[in-house]
Amino acid sequence: MIKYLQLQMQGDAYLKCVNPKCGLEYPIMSTNVQCENGHVLDVIYKNKPSPDLKETFYERRDSKGNIFNESGVWRFRDLLNFCQIDTEDTDECSKYLVSLDGAEGRQSKPYQMSKAAEFIGINKEGLWLQPEGYNPSGSFKDNGMVTAVTHAKMVGAKKIVCASTGNTSASAGMFAANEGIKCDVYIPAGQIAPGKLSQAYQFGAQIIQVEGNFDDALKQSLDDAKNYDGYTVNSVNPFRIEGQKTIPFRALEYLNWESPDWIVYPGGALGNTSSCGKALMELYQWGWIKKIPRIAVINSDGASTLSDLYNGEFEDEELRWNKGNPNTELISRYYDHLDKEKLRPKTKATAIQIGRPANIIKGL
Numbered sequence: 614m615i616k617y618l619q620l621q622m623q624g625d626a627y628l629k630c631v632n633p634k635c636g637l638e639y640p641i642m643s644t645n646v647q648c649e650n651g652h653v654l655d656v657i658y659k660n661k662p663s664p665d666l667k668e669t670f671y672e673r674r675d676s677k678g679n680i681f682n683e684s685g686v687w688r689f690r691d692l693l694n695f696c697q698i699d700t701e702d703t704d705e706c707s708k709y710l711v712s713l714d715g716a717e718g719r720q721s722k723p724y725q726m727s728k729a730a731e732f733i734g735i736n737k738e739g740l741w742l743q744p745e746g747y748n749p750s751g752s753f754k755d756n757g758m759v760t761a762v763t764h765a766k767m768v769g770a771k772k773i774v775c776a777s778t779g780n781t782s783a784s785a786g787m788f789a790a791n792e793g794i795k796c797d798v799y800i801p802a803g804q805i806a807p808g809k810l811s812q813a814y815q816f817g818a819q820i821i822q823v824e825g826n827f828d829d830a831l832k833q834s835l836d837d838a839k840n841y842d843g844y845t846v847n848s849v850n851p852f853r854i855e856g857q858k859t860i861p862f863r864a865l866e867y868l869n870w871e872s873p874d875w876i877v878y879p880g881g882a883l884g885n886t887s888s889c890g891k892a893l894m895e896l897y898q899w900g901w902i903k904k905i906p907r908i909a910v911i912n913s914d915g916a917s918t919l920s921d922l923y924n925g926e927f928e929d930e931e932l933r934w935n936k937g938n939p940n941t942e943l944i945s946r947y948y949d950h951l952d953k954e955k956l957r958p959k960t961k962a963t964a965i966q967i968g969r970p971a972n973i974i975k976g977l
């Protein structure tokens with residue numbers, strides 16, 4: 614109890630609405646995923662971490678048996694210290710930070726491939742690739758799930774919930790099982806091949822079928838989380854974004870914190886786009902990097918909401934952040950158009966088969 618009070622009093626980290634005109638703030642122990650006006654939230658840190666930590670991160674690569682140094686996420690724990698703990702105190706780390714034996718993000722770092730560089734017509738030295746499949750549950754989702762489940766544990770959640778058809782539920786089910794927390798996965802009825810959910814089943818998650826499509830399943834899961842004391846771990850959860858920041862952290866560390874010109878991401882719910890943007894803006898504000906790289910988001914032809922809106926291919930208007938005043942009505946009209954024309958996102962890469970990206974505003 615004393616510890617808890619101390620944490621509250623330090624108050625370095627808090628939640629803030631991303632809309633600058635609204636800007637509502639909430640304590641870090643809040644489980645809201647939106648402000649009361651329906652905008653998404655960000656985790657904000659008052660203190661500015663010193664660039665001297667670059668040396669600390671480098672030294673932690675020799676983990677000396679400490680799983681939090683081994684973890685590709687928690688090695689950077691000082692830059693996502695929403696638990697507000699003493700990051701050098703192993704007992705505190707063990708008490709608060711969720712980890713699968715340090716395996717999340719452990720093997721992810723940039724590498725070069727001459728054939729890939731040749732294929733796109735640039736020289737080999739100019740292209741780096743970073744694999745995010747080398748994770749305990751097999752996808753990049755573990756980067757952000759480990760931080761979301763850490764927050765769930767911090768607030769004493771008994772059950773985590775998500776809507777998912779694959780990677781998210783596998784990752785959520787795995788970390789929940791490891792922490793002895795229940796996990797409910799919402800899926801659209803009759804639209805999911807059982808094989809896609811097999812990982813979540815194996816980890817003992819409860820599967821709930823919802824009539825309708827994926828968006829209906831997400832809505833139901835958010836409502837149930839609110840009404841029945843569940844903790845939402847879909848990418849609208851701001852703590853997911855914190856863990857996903859370590860994807861660019863690992864890349865930049867490998868490049869001696871010298872920014873590349875471009876960082877290229879596939880675009881789905883736009884959680885990765887948002888986390889990369891947040892990571893870069895923070896590093897720039899803290900004086901860790903001198904230049905903010907440009908971010909290229911690649912949509913597939915069959916699920917191209919961001920591409921259509923950003924490039925003005927819908928109603929000839931280019932959707933922009935517009936100093937915190939993006940044209941949300943344009944987005945709504947685009948979604949109505951999808952419904953009216955019965956346009957369903959369709960691509961072989963099902964992880965990015967998303968028509969309504971939950972983080973579109975944050976991504977902008």
Ligand SMILES: [Zn+2]
Nearest residue numbers: 630635648652
């Ligand atoms: Zn707000």
